[in-house]
Amino acid sequence: MTFKETARCPYSRARTGVFYTRHGPIETPCFMPVGTQGSVKSLTPGELLEMGAQIILGNTYHLYLRPGHELIKELGGLHRFMNWHRPILTDSGGFQVYSLASFRKIEEEGAIFRSHIDGSLHRLTPELAIEVQEALGSDIMMVLDTCIPYPSTPKDTEEATALTTRWAKRCLKAWRKKELLLFAIVQGGMSKGLRRRHTEELLELEFSGYALGGLSVGEPKELLFEMIEASRPLIPSEFPCYAMGIGTPEDLVECVHLGIDMFDCVMPTRNARNGMLFTSFGHIVIKNARYKEDQGPVDPDCNCYTCRNYSRAYLRHLFMARELLAYRLNTIHNLHYYLKLMEEMRTAIKNGSFLEFKKDFYAKRHNKISI
Amino acid sequence: MTFKETARCPYSRARTGVFYTRHGPIETPCFMPVGTQGSVKSLTPGELLEMGAQIILGNTYHLYLRPGHELIKELGGLHRFMNWHRPILTDSGGFQVYSLASFRKIEEEGAIFRSHIDGSLHRLTPELAIEVQEALGSDIMMVLDTCIPYPSTPKDTEEATALTTRWAKRCLKAWRKKELLLFAIVQGGMSKGLRRRHTEELLELEFSGYALGGLSVGEPKELLFEMIEASRPLIPSEFPCYAMGIGTPEDLVECVHLGIDMFDCVMPTRNARNGMLFTSFGHIVIKNARYKEDQGPVDPDCNCYTCRNYSRAYLRHLFMARELLAYRLNTIHNLHYYLKLMEEMRTAIKNGSFLEFKKDFYAKRHNKISI
DSSP states (O other): OOEEEEEEOTTSSOEEEEEEETTEEEEESEEEOBOTTSSOTTOOHHHHHHTTOOOEEEOHHHHHHTTOHHHHHHTTOHHHHHTOOSOEEEOOSHHHHHHTOSEEEEOSSOEEEEOTTTOOEEEEOHHHHHHHHHHHTOSEEEOOOOOOOSSOOHHHHHHHHHHHHHHHHHHHHHOOOTTSEEEEEEOOTTOHHHHHHHHHHHHTSOOSEEEEOSOSSSOOHHHHHHHHHHHGGGSOTTSOEEETTOOOHHHHHHHHHTTOOEEEOSHHHHHHHTTEEEEBTEEEETTSGGGTTOOSOSOTTOOSHHHHHOOHHHHHHHHHTTOHHHHHHHHHHHHHHHHHHHHHHHHHHHTTOHHHHHHHHHHHHHOOTTO | OOEEEEEEOTTSSOEEEEEEETTEEEEESEEEOBOTTSSOTTOOHHHHHHTTOOOEEEOHHHHHHTTOHHHHHHTTOHHHHHTOOSOEEEOOSHHHHHHTOSEEEEOSSOEEEEOTTTOOEEEEOHHHHHHHHHHHTOSEEEOOOOOOOSSOOHHHHHHHHHHHHHHHHHHHHHOOOTTSEEEEEEOOTTOHHHHHHHHHHHHTSOOSEEEEOSOSSSOOHHHHHHHHHHHGGGSOTTSOEEETTOOOHHHHHHHHHTTOOEEEOSHHHHHHHTTEEEEBTEEEETTSGGGTTOOSOSOTTOOSHHHHHOOHHHHHHHHHTTOHHHHHHHHHHHHHHHHHHHHHHHHHHHTTOHHHHHHHHHHHHHOOTTO
16 A cells, blocks of 8 residues: 545545655655756755655656666666655656657657757667666656647547557566556547546556646646546546646646646746746746846745745846856745645645635735735 | 954964954955855855855956946845845956956046946946945955056056056045945066065055955966065055965965965856866866766765765766756865865964975875875
């Protein structure tokens, strides 16, 4: 038993749980900061812990290409390499092959692609995806899946989904280190029926948890939530359910409502580096001239290191001057915002007040008085 | 009385002292990390304190151009703006006009230059240099000086030095906030006679301390030390003596030997960002392939955050992948190295063992066994 539900909202599918991993328990619903290349950009593990991060995500595609999974294995695994001693989830590389590689071709055997770094040719098979993740020593591994662009034809969607199932079976077979967990990924494009069928197919196999993939790829928001609603109720409550690559603060709230337990997204970290900062009142763009003389913190309701110590005027200056500290202070703020949002949702669910929480969450965003 | 000598090496001019400023005392000899644009690149004030920084340097030229001294004044001064509550020394901007501006012309009135950011035209006069530094709330201000290229003709050197004296007098006259200290800058090019004469001229005026400027501008090392020897003995022991823009670890050791109390240099921070790391055995270039699988710390003798937590292999990976954390971890290490070197020299001087310290310092560098 790796996952235990601890509370449930009486008016929605929102729930809390504890997910037990080799590197300690994770309280869900949780958000996983993205540490693409063995580092959550600009931050130390100590800062991540201080802001309440419980688990981070590593990218198999990136670490396979550079510095290489064999090197990381030889150096004692990814936890030791990057000095992060809490849980790590790694993706399978499928999405990055789809979004980053300079060339790619999907075959039955696997994905053939050229590295975005040096153009070298690689073949990522389900077996290699597991080998790499086991070498990294990931606590939670993901199966190799095929990414389905939006929009796609029903035929392409059907074929890619079927291939994902065959690859998932091969991943299960290749899985050696049973102390590491393995999640399946539901595809099915934007078809509710196919999503349902795929969920059921994968549930017949023995995975540690289930992820919903191929979402937030450009589809309208209604479709995103419809696809989650198609799959989520089918997944038994003893499994953690992870919505991959989602999303905005509003998306997180809606997806928690729909019963999602785990999230990851580059949005808080990437937007931080672009000067877009999340607040309880909506986001602000720090380079705007209106913040030039603004002595207040980014968010008066926030108690992160950045808000406790720096003014918007200073953050704007650092950003305009392209100072390295800008990226760091902005990242601290945005990740803190996301992690605090998850914590508030967990508390609200436990208190039976998740719907009130949601109402407040939206009300604050409609009263943008202070920004 | 702002400076008090506390110990003296019996065999050299090396000495320790305490320099009292509005934001607390500084133990000398000291090294001042450079915080060009209101930030020591990539670091927080907490990290600087943890590694033993007592005082940092801010650049008047940069802060005048962006975000502007008036804005910083309005926001409560540079200390508050950047959340650093220990002493700050600011340069006068003269050196950056010389090294960075896209156009410059020196007139009796001041330096006319074009901003390296937007090409806008500015005139930096001695009066403005003081006005800007007083607006920033610098603890230690520097007079506006003229920079003399190496090599220069005797005539140019003589004229620029004479102008520096006239500007120094105007700075003294413009100095309103007497709680902020003001240092003079000795020029004189590479002429011992002129250095001596200029030192004596400036000593007739009432400054809080004396800096040796126009050094480390491309001249051979022997000349650098000769110029310091020409001026240093003339400056009475009740004044702190600051060698501007110096230098390598070896330079610091030699200059402390010659009686210098204060240093600043971009070398530890800039080289960190270029992957050049200082160790007790000499420097290492972290991108070298030999460190690819190296599990050891940068310097086995170092107890900085970076060396306590990360391998050379990880630092190499971060650097190759251009991860923001690379610049930060490297900067922490290099600044820690510089600050620890100063601390070791202070201890050695107090213990009467400065010459033994020097011998050890060089011996380790000749036994590069571990790198």
